[in-house]
Amino acid sequence: MDTNRLRYFCTIVQTENLRRASELLHISPPALSKAMKVFEEEVGIKVIEQVGRGIIITDQGKRFYEKAYKLLKQIDDLKNINNDITKEKMIRIGSFEVFTTYFIGPLFSKYFQDFHCELHELIPGKMEDALASNMIDIGITYIPIPHPKIDHLKVGKIKMGLFSAQDKFLNISFSKLPFVVPIIPVEGSPTKIKGLDGWPDTSLPRFQKYKVTLMESAMELCRQGLAVAYLPKFIVNLHNEKITSKFSLREIPLPQKRSKECQDQEVFIIKRKSSPEDTNIKQIAKALRMHCCQ
Template identity: 25%
Template sequence: MDTKSLKLFISLCDSLHFGRASEACHISPSALTRTIKQLEESLGVQLFERDNRTVSLTKEGERFQEYAREALIQWDVVRNSLLEGAQELQGEISVYCSVTASYSFLYDILSEFRQLHPKIEIKLHTGDAENAIPRVLAGDEDITIAARPDSMPASLDFKHIASSPLVFIAPKLNSELDQLLAGPMNWAEIPMILSEEGVSRKRIDRWFKQHNVKPLIYAQVAGNEAIVSMVSLGFGVGVVPKIVLDNSPLSGRVRILPVEPQLKDYDVGLFALKKKLQSPLIDAFWSQIR
């Protein structure tokens, strides 16, 4: 069964850029254009709106995207069930996580997985941890490693890997900031460096609200690593998972503040769409986590 056209279509859906999609799929832009045109002709509808600058999905394209993703999942299920007992599992799995998660958890996971399933190809994408769950929900990734939110969509499954405290950090050397932190903390005067969004931002916002404090926000950044960097430079106080701090090359330039009450720990684990766990490949990856 030829699923190549569906995979090319999905790649273009993900990037909305013919150049990037063709590069990711190792074909020429003209070949990708021909494939999409053939799909549109066979379906009798236009899947993409495109001009010299932008590419976007039509309503018909969005509906076909749902079908294409589901069809590829079901094809993996059927193919591997037919091969079960005769050959090793083979195919590819896309995994997304932050850089910190990649060397904190992924190395050990993949080391074991590669020994058990050498013919399964892993496509690893790294980026901001706050994008992890949305990418899985959108179908852009099969599995991700991230912190469990306080409320989780019913379509997702979660498997715990580790816990990490969420800590307040300050620069080791900053005389001006040290004066603000010396006595009872007046949070309205302490410059804060916080995540733009995500689990940690929601928890610190709730923490400030419970203490009837309007914080002085110096900067809002994407990524916990950027918070550690800005705090180490003396710009203010930040809030990060301790596991990020432990793995940061700048950990020696910051200190953890003994703030009470403590914030709720990060519950770190794997996320995947429940329907994708029907795939023997994804289930194999999922099941090895004990």
């Protein structure tokens, strides 16, 4: 059924005058009459009767109008919703603490000040699921989990390092260093990474003395000289800029034979395969390269 003819019919019912309806619809009376004949064939009922020079709406036509009017209103409401969505600038980003705490401020302030923003704390795997189910628009990660509906776009690399408080653990062997590690495991990584910090536990086991949910908790244990943590260098640099030197963190040398596999993490923007690589993605990639990737 053509919605234009449905709208013509409703206008005729409302005006009860063919000529007046044609004026409102900006079409000629003969064209409107022809459209109504096609409309009656489509719906299979007689909706208008010609009486002299005027018209009357049949009982069937009146009943049909009640439903047709509601349908047209729903169609108009849908169009308005679409217009609101188009006009409203909205972005929904999913990531974990590395990026949601220390990167999101510069990102939103420079590129998305006039947007409505949602920030979802999600671990790898859950992030891909949230994208696939349309809960978020874009994800940021350095532990990509394969998903049939998701693309992982490589942005660059962030430098990683081992950190603790000043003058702590200077002469302790690696096997005895008290690590603080993420308590939430990562599942499904093709690189066999087990923890959210990205440490290669399979090839380089470590002494996991503390397990925490938040990276900030791990950094506090480091500040107190109780633990060492595997952290992105850009985060530690920002941390050290904002606090007194007494609580700044210093880098501890990694085991020489294994240092290469622990130094870098590739960063990815993740999106739905059905979504274009749009301006928002390009701006996030630019911001990541500027603030996080070295």
